[in-house]
Every structure is written in C-alpha cells, then in structure tokens.
Amino acid sequence: MRARKPRSEKFEVCVVGGGATGWAAALVAAAAGRETAILAPPADFPLGRTAALFAGAVELLTSLGAMETLAQSAAPLKAMRLIDDTGRLLRAPEVIFWASEIGLEAFGYNIANRRLVETLSGLARDNPRITQFEEPAAELAFGEDEARLTTKSGAHLAADLVLGADGSRSLVRERAGIGMRRSRMAQAALVTTLSVAFDHRNISTEFHKANGPFTLVPMPGENVSLVWVERPVEATRLAELPEDDFVAAAERASHSLLGEMRLTAPRASYPLSVGLADRFAASRAILIGEAAHVFPPIGAQGLNLGLRDVEALQSLLVTHRGRLGQETAEEFHRLRQGDVRSRTLAVDLLNRSLLTGMLPVQALRAVALSAAGGFAPFRRFLMHQGLARSFREI
Numbered sequence: 229m230r231a232r233k234p235r236s237e238k239f240e241v242c243v244v245g246g247g248a249t250g251w252a253a254a255l256v257a258a259a260a261g262r263e264t265a266i267l268a269p270p271a272d273f274p275l276g277r278t279a280a281l282f283a284g285a286v287e288l289l290t291s292l293g294a295m296e297t298l299a300q301s302a303a304p305l306k307a308m309r310l311i312d313d314t315g316r317l318l319r320a321p322e323v324i325f326w327a328s329e330i331g332l333e334a335f336g337y338n339i340a341n342r343r344l345v346e347t348l349s350g351l352a353r354d355n356p357r358i359t360q361f362e363e364p365a366a367e368l369a370f371g372e373d374e375a376r377l378t379t380k381s382g383a384h385l386a387a388d389l390v391l392g393a394d395g396s397r398s399l400v401r402e403r404a405g406i407g408m409r410r411s412r413m414a415q416a417a418l419v420t421t422l423s424v425a426f427d428h429r430n431i432s433t434e435f436h437k438a439n440g441p442f443t444l445v446p447m448p449g450e451n452v453s454l455v456w457v458e459r460p461v462e463a464t465r466l467a468e469l470p471e472d473d474f475v476a477a478a479e480r481a482s483h484s485l486l487g488e489m490r491l492t493a494p495r496a497s498y499p500l501s502v503g504l505a506d507r508f509a510a511s512r513a514i515l516i517g518e519a520a521h522v523f524p525p526i527g528a529q530g531l532n533l534g535l536r537d538v539e540a541l542q543s544l545l546v547t548h549r550g551r552l553g554q555e556t557a558e559e560f561h562r563l564r565q566g567d568v569r570s571r572t573l574a575v576d577l578l579n580r581s582l583l584t585g586m587l588p589v590q591a592l593r594a595v596a597l598s599a600a601g602g603f604a605p606f607r608r609f610l611m612h613q614g615l616a617r618s619f620r621e622i
C-alpha cells in the first residue's frame with residue numbers, strides 16, 4: 229500500500245470505508261490488477277465484537293491470504309444448538325446441527341471484528357496497488373466519464389468505479405441517489421465476551437427467548453462471545469449492572485450450560501435495525517456490506533452477506549477486463565438481488581416468529597424445528613441452505 233501523497237489522483241477503483249467489507253474489497257480489486265484507493269479513517273472496533281463467518285466467507289478470506297493469520301485467533305464452529313427458551317405454551321424441542329452431518333469439519337469460524345480488520349488492512353499495507361487515505365470522503369459527484377471524490381482535508385480523487393463500504397449511513401449511497409428502506413427494531417444487542425468453566429466443545433448455542441435470542445458463540449480456549457438481544461431498556465439495564473450482577477444474570481439466562489462465567493471485555497449495547505437499499509448500484513457506484521443491507525445479528529448473516537458482495541465483485545472483476553463503469557455497476561446489482569433479498573426476508577421471518585405471541589406461528593415454528601430435530605434429510609437441507617451463497621444455489 230502506498231502512503232498517501234498526491235493532492236489529486238486518478239484510480240480505477242475507489243473504496244469508501246475501512247470496515248471488513250471495505251478492506252476485503254480493496255484487496256479483491258488490487259488482485260484483479262486495478263489501481264485502487266481506499267478512504268479509511270482510523271476506526272475503533274470494540275474488543276467484544278466477533279462475527280461468526282461461514283464457509284463462503286472463509287473461502288474468500290483464504291483466497292485473500294488472511295485466513296492463515298486469522299485461524300490462530302478464531303474458533304471453529306462445529307455445531308449450532310437451538311434451544312427454545314421462550315417459556316411459551318408451544319415450545320420447540322432442542323435441535324442441534326452438526327457440521328459433520330454434511331461432511332464438514334466446521335460450519336465456519338468465530339472471528340474478532342478488530343482482528344479481522346487489522347489482518348485485512350495489514351495485507352493491504354503490503355500491496356503496491358492500494359493507496360490509503362486515512363480520512364473520510366466528504367464529497368462525491370458522478371460525471372459522465374468518472375466519479376469525483378473530495379476527502380475531508382480537501383484532496384481530490386477521481387475513479388472509474390466507487391465502492392460504497394461506508395456502513396449503514398453511507399454517503400456513497402446518498403450521493404448515488406439510492407434510497408434505503410430502514411426500520412428501527414424494538415430490540416438492542418448487548419455484546420461482550422466471557423470466560424466459562426465448562427468446555428464449549430465448539431458448539432454455538434442460541435437460546436430463543438421471548439424478546440430475542442441469547443447466543444453464546446465459541447472463542448478459542450474456554451471463552452465465548454455473548455450476543456444478548458433484548459428490549460432496548462433491558463439491554464441498557466444489563467449493560468449498566470454491576471459486573472457480578474451481570475455475570476449472575478448471564479449465567480441464569482444460559483441455565484448454567486457452561487458453568488461459572490467471568491467477564492473478559494467491556495459490555496456494549498447496539499440498537500438494532502433492518503435496512504435494504506432500493507438498488508445495490510447506480511451510476512458508477514456499487515454498494516457493499518451495511519451500505520447495502522443492515523441486518524440484526526439473528527442467524528449471523530450480516531457480514532457473511534457483506535463478504536458475499538465482495539465475492540460477487542471478485543468474480544465480476546476477473547471476467548470484466550475493460551474499463552470499469554456503469555455497466556459493471558449494473559451487472560453487480562443484477563448478481564446480488566436474489567441472495568440479499570431472500571436473506572433479508574428469512575432473517576425477518578425468523579425474528580418475527582420468536583417475538584410473536586400468536587399461537588399458530590408458534591406452532592409452525594415448533595413443527596419446523598421438531599422436523600429438523602427428528603428428520604436428518606430436512607436438517608441437512610437447512611444446513612446447506614444456511615451455508616449456500618444464494619438460495620438459487622441449492
């Protein structure tokens with residue numbers, strides 16, 4: 229990666245945003261031989277945040293040369309256990325999905341967000357095709373022949389194609405004239421990490437509670453990351469409890485499944501929302517990651533989907549040898565439609581089925597999970613479905 233020098237320069241690709249999707253996209257563009265800029269102001273990724281990344285995302289990270297480093301601090305996810313802890317009249321039986329049932333050693337890995345971004349940006353630093361500007365994009369306009377960007381300090385850049393990886397409040401999305409249907413959920417996620425007394429056996433456990441899931445995801449050693457979805461007021465209360473009281477509450481909520489717990493990172497609470505951009509590309513702009521789709525952490529789909537955006541970009545850049553521009557953006561939009569829209573619907577339905585007090589919906593959910601528990605082919609179908617790059621792949 230070149231140090232930022234010029235006040236004005238032309239690039240083939242300019243990535244806006246230095247989260248995991250932004251850095252991955254810069255590496256993919258550079259690997260396809262494109263002169264690439266990335267506008268990535270220093271970001272502080274909280275210690276307790278991790279992401280469960282499945283096979284497709286792991287393959288992409290391997291192809292970028294990141295997995296070798298990441299594997300040392302990631303935990304393989306060998307099984308997913310769902311426990312109905314809603315306390316309702318109609319409850320589903322416990323279901324456990326083992327990766328080995330579909331011939332895999334693990335569904336994927338649980339990786340700390342901070343480590344992921346550090347690893348990807350480290351790889352970009354060694355790449356002579358990537359120039360980093362450590363400041364945000366302040367302005368963006370699309371001309372006939374190129375996109376023009378101005379950084380916060382006033383440097384001017386031009387690019388054939390702009391990749392908006394600038395998160396849920398994306399400037400790129402706004403300047404490209406793309407709307408986003410967004411709604412705030414009546415839920416927040418409390419996130420932290422814990423050390424536990426009993427071996428987690430690399431099983432991720434999701435307790436489905438009346439206000440959202442309480443999930444313990446394996447980390448290396450006797451550690452887990454906790455994502456506790458609750459009503460916002462309750463999430464704030466839990467975040468502010470004295471440490472001992474909080475740990476006692478977490479142990480109670482997990483029915484002491486992993487024994488005694490100890491807090492190992494600060495607690496943070498995130499208000500949850502869902503959002504879907506009206507289009508995933510327009511003019512010379514492509515939207516990836518949360519700039520295009522915002523998910524609650526239910527079913528661990530958000531970053532997996534963001535990295536699939538990057539994968540789609542990778543295949544586009546490999547086949548498209550000429551100058552990049554509006555046509556490339558249109559093709560990206562076409563490629564990503566089915567996967568993103570179907571996942572949005574699936575996650576929304578799953579969350580609603582947990583929250584609803586309606587007996588018929590509870591019954592349907594209980595029947596579906598009973599079938600998954602008792603009927604191996606259906607369970608295998610669901611596992612393939614969860615890992616597939618798109619619903620059409622099944």
Ligand SMILES: Cc1cc2nc3c(=O)[nH]c(=O)nc-3n(C[C@H](O)[C@H](O)[C@H](O)COP(=O)(O)OP(=O)(O)OC[C@H]3O[C@@H](n4cnc5c(N)ncnc54)[C@H](O)[C@@H]3O)c2cc1C
Pocket residue numbers: 244245246247248249250267268269271278279280281363364365366393394395396398399417419455498516517518519524525528529530531532533534
């Ligand atoms: C509690 C929780 C748990 C989750 N768990 C999982 C999980 O297990 N698995 C999973 O797949 N997903 C998970 N997700 C979702 C996942 O965290 C997100 O999908 C992912 O972090 C989004 O990455 P991103 O790169 O798109 O955006 P971000 O990480 O938001 O990065 C955007 C970057 O752009 C920068 N930026 C903003 N504006 C500008 C600008 N004008 N110029 C330049 N830069 C700019 C920001 O500073 C930021 O660094 C979880 C989410 C939550 C809330």
